[in-house]
Amino acid sequence: VKILLADDEPVHLRLLEATVKHWGHTVTTATDGEEVWEILQRDGAPDLVVVDWDMPRLDGLELLSRVRADAALSATPVLLITVRASTVTSDPRYAQANGVLVKPWSPRELRTTIDKLAPPAA
């Protein structure tokens, strides 16, 4: 499964990348929403995009709105990660995400969510 991961926090991005690679997925990383958008425009849709809500330049929710408005990308599964569980749900745009994971997540939660949103090809 091809997964695009994005977070501006290096520690969290390193944890995400190591964990997801360990499970055998193909990973691309980015450190802000604009970089994710550039990768999506250049490489097309991966099987799953995992983005942090709070990122510089273009945050996860703004990125999500762009993805949903783009004909070629609108069906891409997007998993939003946040440390602010109580406030993210107050923004109606969060409902456009296919899933929301709250930091600190457990490997089991992450794995279950990834398998659900981007099931490996049979």
Added chain:
Amino acid sequence: MPPGAGITYTYCDDATKASPDAIPWDFGLMDPVIDRERLQEVLDEVPGILDSLSAALEVDAPRQVALMRAAIPAGDAGGLAAAAHRLRGSVGCFYATACLDAAGVLEEMGRAGNLAGSEEALRNLERELERLWSELDRIREELRP
């Protein structure tokens, strides 16, 4: 009822403070440095990740603390909130409960635009980071083959 009565204690690293009777009214109960059970789930899933994560935190945490230290006298509430938020995300990778809480206090102060007490809150965060470094060293030593 004595101060602290009725509180469920899960961890305290100072035996003199482990009794509810010994806790003064204004003493903040110490959270566990790390939720070891949850960290262990990560270590079981991705063996060897701790050294790599610790190295990343050793670079990023001082940077965020320096940003907070500069933001407070400048009255930069947004800068304080942003740096504290970022540090929360980083220490959360270790399930570093006490650091998460200490950084959360600073983030809330920044978001509220009220920096009163933020210098003391930052000192508390720095103390919790010291405890975190010690605990990480201890765990890494314990895991060494």
